[in-house]
Amino acid sequence: xxxxxxxxxxxxxxxxxxxxxxxxxxxxxxxxxxxxxxxxxxxxxxxxxxxxxxxxxxxxxxxxxxxxxxxxxxxxxxxxxxxxxxxxxxxxxxxxxxxxxxxxxxxxxxxxxxxxxxxxxxxxxxxxxxxxxxxxxxxxxxxxxxxxxxxxxxxxxxxxxxxxxxxxxxxxxxxxxxxxxxxxxxxxxxxxxxxxxxxxxxxxxxxxxxxxxxxxxxxxxxxxxxxxxxxxxxxxxxxxxxxxxxxxxxxxxxxxxxxxxxxxxxxxxxxxxxxxxxxxxxxxxxxxxxxxxxxxxxxxxxxxxxxxxxxxxxxxxxxxxxxxxxxxxxxxxxxxxxxxxxxxxxxxxxxxxxxxx
Numbered sequence: 001x002x003x004x005x006x007x008x009x010x011x012x013x014x015x016x017x018x019x020x021x022x023x024x025x026x027x028x029x030x031x032x033x034x035x036x037x038x039x040x041x042x043x044x045x046x047x048x049x050x051x052x053x054x055x056x057x058x059x060x061x062x063x064x065x066x067x068x069x070x071x072x073x074x075x076x077x078x079x080x081x082x083x084x085x086x087x088x089x090x091x092x093x094x095x096x097x098x099x100x101x102x103x104x105x106x107x108x109x110x111x112x113x114x115x116x117x118x119x120x121x122x123x124x125x126x127x128x129x130x131x132x133x134x135x136x137x138x139x140x141x142x143x144x145x146x147x148x149x150x151x152x153x154x155x156x157x158x159x160x161x162x163x164x165x166x167x168x169x170x171x172x173x174x175x176x177x178x179x180x181x182x183x184x185x186x187x188x189x190x191x192x193x194x195x196x197x198x199x200x201x202x203x204x205x206x207x208x209x210x211x212x213x214x215x216x217x218x219x220x221x222x223x224x225x226x227x228x229x230x231x232x233x234x235x236x237x238x239x240x241x242x243x244x245x246x247x248x249x250x251x252x253x254x255x256x257x258x259x260x261x262x263x264x265x266x267x268x269x270x271x272x273x274x275x276x277x278x279x280x281x282x283x284x285x286x287x288x289x290x291x292x293x294x295x296x297x298x299x300x301x302x303x304x305x306x307x308x309x310x311x312x313x314x315x316x317x318x319x320x321x322x323x324x325x326x327x328x329x330x331x332x333x334x335x336x337x338x339x340x341x342x343x344x345x346x347x348x349x350x351x352x353x354x355x356x357x
């Protein structure tokens with residue numbers, strides 16, 4: 001079962017731990033294959049056509065990972081030495097090994113947002129004037145949903161306001177949409193309500209959509225042509241990549257609507273934790289499938305708490321010194337949430353017992 005190993009361990013570290021469905025595995029076995037560098041893999045071609053249509057863009061490109069998708073997109077939107085505005089807690093800035101600078105040769109200009117969303121006024125103020133002393137600002141990046149903010153949604157209206165600023169200043173707007181389908185399902189709108197306001201974006205196949213590997217970049221044809229060449233430069237040109245694309249097709253056809261179950265379970269988890277003394281959850285941030293829990297009231301750091309949960313069969317991840325992160329996903333059901341809550345309560349009781357002894 002995806003996410004629950006042998007029925008004993010509940011894995012809430014990330015939605016990257018999802019496993020492909022039996023239908024996906026069968027699709028891999030039966031996939032028609034060809035050399036994708038020559039653009040001759042029919043299964044990849046079908047996935048890319050589906051993705052472009054679903055996102056309301058001209059073309060798409062399959063890449064091995066979300067980190068590569070972001071790096072390829074950064075390089076395809078800019079020139080070396082350019083300045084890129086992005087949210088200070090964004091995945092590109094925090095978790096991609098500095099590729100924006102070391103490989104793309106770009107200068108990141110982080111701005112603190114509110115619950116992951118950039119204020120258009122702050123973006124406009126951050127655009128460097130054209131001056132011989134300054135790098136040229138050419139791109140603004142947003143993340144939707146926003147991981148470190150707790151899976152929060154950047155709404156279509158907020159994206160539209162940012163798009164107005166970027167258009168007026170001759171900049172491009174890129175969206176790291178690894179979990180964009182979570183946002184669309186949560187707001188019950190077509191995903192194109194988000195994508196129509198950005199020049200290009202990526203989305204992940206291997207998180208909530210349960211594919212074993214892969215992300216997809218979408219945008220206009222010229223952008224995708226440039227991205228294709230940069231993908232090859234970075235070692236992402238794949239041959240019989242239909243074995244990756246086949247489960248992606250199943251995901252786009254059948255795995256999007258079921259994300260609602262993950263959102264329901266995240267709310268159940270958050271509301272349960274809210275009632276445990278010493279733990280704090282900001283319920284405003286429980287918008288999709290991520291739950292951040294502040295441990296400050298227990299007087300214990302996250303690594304100690306994580307280790308105690310692990311001993312009891314619950315896996316979670318660290319967000320910061322006093323905050324843990326839990327992510328609901330395919331394979332996690334209501335009974336697993338109830339068991340997780342029981343484990344958390346037991347762990348808190350043990351900590352309080354220790355503090356009194």
